[in-house]
Amino acid sequence: MLVRKVPGFVPASPWGLRLPQKFVFLLFLSGLVTLCFGALFLLPNSSRLKRLFLAPRTQQPGLEAVAQVASHPRAHGQESPPNPAPAAPAPGEDDPGSQASSRRRKGWLRRTHPTGPREEATAARGSGATALRPQEGSVPSSFDFKAFRSRLRHPVLGTRADRSKEPQSLVHTQREKIKEMMRFAWQSYKRYAMGKNELRPLTRDGYEGNMFGGLSGATVIDSLDTLYLMELKEEFQEAKAWVEESFHLNVSGEASLFEVNIRYIGGLLSAFYLTGEEVFRIKAIKLGEKLLPAFDTPTGIPKGVVNFKSGSNRSWGWAMAGSSSILAEFGSLHLEFLHLTQLSGNQVFAEKVRNIRKVLREIDKPFGLYPNFLSPVSGNWMQHHVSVGGLGDSFYEYLIKSWLMSAKTDMEAKEMYYEALEAIETHLVNVSPGGLTYIAEWRGGILDHKMGHLACFSGGMIALGAEDAKEEKRAHYRELAAQITKTCHESYARSDTKLGPEAFWFNSGREAVATQTSESYYILRPEVVESYMYLWRQTHSPIYREWGWEVVMALEKYCRTEAGFSGIQDVYSKVPNHDNKQQTFFLAETLKYLYLLFSEDDMLSLEDWVFNTEAHPLPVNHSDSSGWGGG
Numbered sequence: 001m002l003v004r005k006v007p008g009f010v011p012a013s014p015w016g017l018r019l020p021q022k023f024v025f026l027l028f029l030s031g032l033v034t035l036c037f038g039a040l041f042l043l044p045n046s047s048r049l050k051r052l053f054l055a056p057r058t059q060q061p062g063l064e065a066v067a068q069v070a071s072h073p074r075a076h077g078q079e080s081p082p083n084p085a086p087a088a089p090a091p092g093e094d095d096p097g098s099q100a101s102s103r104r105r106k107g108w109l110r111r112t113h114p115t116g117p118r119e120e121a122t123a124a125r126g127s128g129a130t131a132l133r134p135q136e137g138s139v140p141s142s143f144d145f146k147a148f149r150s151r152l153r154h155p156v157l158g159t160r161a162d163r164s165k166e167p168q169s170l171v172h173t174q175r176e177k178i179k180e181m182m183r184f185a186w187q188s189y190k191r192y193a194m195g196k197n198e199l200r201p202l203t204r205d206g207y208e209g210n211m212f213g214g215l216s217g218a219t220v221i222d223s224l225d226t227l228y229l230m231e232l233k234e235e236f237q238e239a240k241a242w243v244e245e246s247f248h249l250n251v252s253g254e255a256s257l258f259e260v261n262i263r264y265i266g267g268l269l270s271a272f273y274l275t276g277e278e279v280f281r282i283k284a285i286k287l288g289e290k291l292l293p294a295f296d297t298p299t300g301i302p303k304g305v306v307n308f309k310s311g312s313n314r315s316w317g318w319a320m321a322g323s324s325s326i327l328a329e330f331g332s333l334h335l336e337f338l339h340l341t342q343l344s345g346n347q348v349f350a351e352k353v354r355n356i357r358k359v360l361r362e363i364d365k366p367f368g369l370y371p372n373f374l375s376p377v378s379g380n381w382m383q384h385h386v387s388v389g390g391l392g393d394s395f396y397e398y399l400i401k402s403w404l405m406s407a408k409t410d411m412e413a414k415e416m417y418y419e420a421l422e423a424i425e426t427h428l429v430n431v432s433p434g435g436l437t438y439i440a441e442w443r444g445g446i447l448d449h450k451m452g453h454l455a456c457f458s459g460g461m462i463a464l465g466a467e468d469a470k471e472e473k474r475a476h477y478r479e480l481a482a483q484i485t486k487t488c489h490e491s492y493a494r495s496d497t498k499l500g501p502e503a504f505w506f507n508s509g510r511e512a513v514a515t516q517t518s519e520s521y522y523i524l525r526p527e528v529v530e531s532y533m534y535l536w537r538q539t540h541s542p543i544y545r546e547w548g549w550e551v552v553m554a555l556e557k558y559c560r561t562e563a564g565f566s567g568i569q570d571v572y573s574k575v576p577n578h579d580n581k582q583q584t585f586f587l588a589e590t591l592k593y594l595y596l597l598f599s600e601d602d603m604l605s606l607e608d609w610v611f612n613t614e615a616h617p618l619p620v621n622h623s624d625s626s627g628w629g630g631g
């Protein structure tokens with residue numbers, strides 16, 4: 001990471017040094033100055049961690065040739081344009097301007113030295129790892145699935161009352177189209193990459209990535225609930241059979257706590273709540289246990305990386321020289337971990353996330369804002385960079401969703417959410433000269449007038465939270481949500497492909513467009529359609545379905561290949577340069593949110609479900625039984 005190159009930068013705390021006091025003071029001072037300098041100028045543009053694995057700009061050597069021959073039928077039968085796929089310059093290893101997530105991903109890939117001596121014994125000591133040790137294959141449960149289902153306010157897939165009268169309707173046709181896209185994405189994955197983490201549609205093979213500690217089948221787990229929802233029954237059975245027979249947890253690599261939680265645990269939990277199948281519950285809990293060593297820190301704030309073999313933990317090398325945990329990572333565990341406790345009876349999971357909450361509740365927040373980097377050892381913020389996009393995003397999302405998931409009993413989450421939102425509005429929300437509302441990024445008081453694609457989820461979040469805000473704020477938040485969503489739509493509308501770039505700026509005279517080619521890619525991300533879905537449910541303004549349909553058309557035109565969907569390198573070029581990845585979140589999130597956008601509101605009703613940050617639905621904790629009464 002760049003900060004490391006600054007001469008004199010002292011990542012470790014200088015207090016422990018046995019040196020004359022004066023020197024220690026000087027050292028501290030220089031460290032502080034460097035830190036501030038780093039915070040202001042040197043920190044890379046943020047990019048949500050979740051997307052590290054994606055490697056948007058890593059074309060394999062030789063891929064160009066493959067890309068050239070890969071042509072594919074268009075939705076409406078037109079010829080696919082020639083695909084010259086100019087070799088994307090590999091992000092220079094020492095190029096400070098290269099895209100942040102690439103740099104971070106490389107930091108991860110290129111770490112070759114061992115993290116230090118590890119005793120196998122520490123694994124056993126890993127907090128809670130021994131608290132739950134059932135025999136292989138079973139985890140005791142006192143969870144009453146039938147009673148849970150009877151408490152839901154709506155049938156899971158909705159009443160579909162209008163189904164018979166709408167077969168010819170436009171919305172029905174649109175929904176069927178999205179279902180066809182899901183079937184195609186799944187079948188392509190199954191054909192070329194079954195059991196691998198994701199499909200590479202141009203090379204027609206699978207890719208494991210390096211975020212999951214050796215776990216496989218991320219696309220399978222991420223697809224389960226979407227297949228179920230779309231009633232792709234045969235495909236769902238294929239996915240379930242794979243989980244039963246081939247999803248092994250006896251792996252020994254290094255995994256991202258956050259990624260494994262939101263994708264695997266989230267996906268398994270949803271599959272369980274939708275079907276009641278024990279296999280999903282048991283594997284979710286067993287996987288949850290494997291993550292517990294991450295929490296073995298002085299503050300209980302987990303580190304980002306767990307070693308499944310040794311049970312040791314560490315922080316990302318790029319996170320303030322390996323000293324920090326990331327807000328969006330440790331702040332996006334609450335929903336899943338409460339459910340792990342509910343489904344296992346083991347309190348350890350809930351204790352871990354309650355402790356995180358406590359630390360965050362008590363810590364000083366600059367201007368009420370939550371910076372992105374926190375030391376799991378000292379419990380102090382490591383810099384003052386605030387973002388509703390990468391590195392920060394889903395922490396805020398999980399506050400409001402914790403409140404909703406608790407059936408509006410978790411007052412603490414509610415307060416923290418609205419306080420944070422007020423601070424964000426005061427310090428980060430801006431209106432451009434052209435009248436577009438956006439959320440800037442904050443670096444110790446200095447604003448970057450840019451918004452990442454990732455930050456576009458916030459339109460949906462603010463809409464979702466508007467209803468429970470103070471009376472006098474509700475209309476305002478609804479309007480703010482609509483304005484931000486409109487801005488994100490503009491980032492799509494102003495591109496040649498009608499798909500939005502990774503990041504877009506507001507200080508160049510041209511607004512809501514990327515200013516560098518390194519920010520011009522689109523990797524099948526969901527955040528914009530996610531906001532369309534929430535805004536549709538809140539307003540039923542037809543504009544959101546229109547915008548959603550524009551995305552469907554653009555995906556078909558520019559991202560569909562013969563063997564699956566692929567991201568593209570440049571949304572400003574009508575000649576698609578595919579990145580050869582069908583991201584797992586395309587099936588988990590993008591297609592699911594699109595499908596919901598064209599469905600009735602009572603399909604996965606927001607009264608009954610909250611979506612985790614990978615779009616896996618988790619049930620609201622209704623304690624009374626005034627449900628619709630069926631399963």
Ligand SMILES: *[C@@H]1O[C@H](CO)[C@@H](O)[C@H](O)[C@H]1NC(C)=O
Pocket residue numbers: 248250251252
């Ligand atoms: C995990 O267990 C399965 C079945 O018992 C076995 O086939 C597989 O090779 C094991 N994997 C590892 C990494 O040990």
Ligand SMILES: *[C@@H]1O[C@H](CO)[C@@H](O)[C@H](O)[C@H]1NC(C)=O
Pocket residue numbers: 338339342405406621623
């Ligand atoms: C649901 O509420 C009950 C009772 O308050 C609580 O014990 C349980 O942990 C909650 N479950 C979740 C998933 O929050």
Ligand SMILES: CC(=O)N[C@H]1CO[C@H](CO)[C@@H](O)[C@@H]1O
Pocket residue numbers: 122123126293294296297298303311312313314377
């Ligand atoms: C099991 C394990 O490796 N735990 C380590 C996690 O990180 C903390 C803080 O650095 C260490 O003290 C633990 O030993």
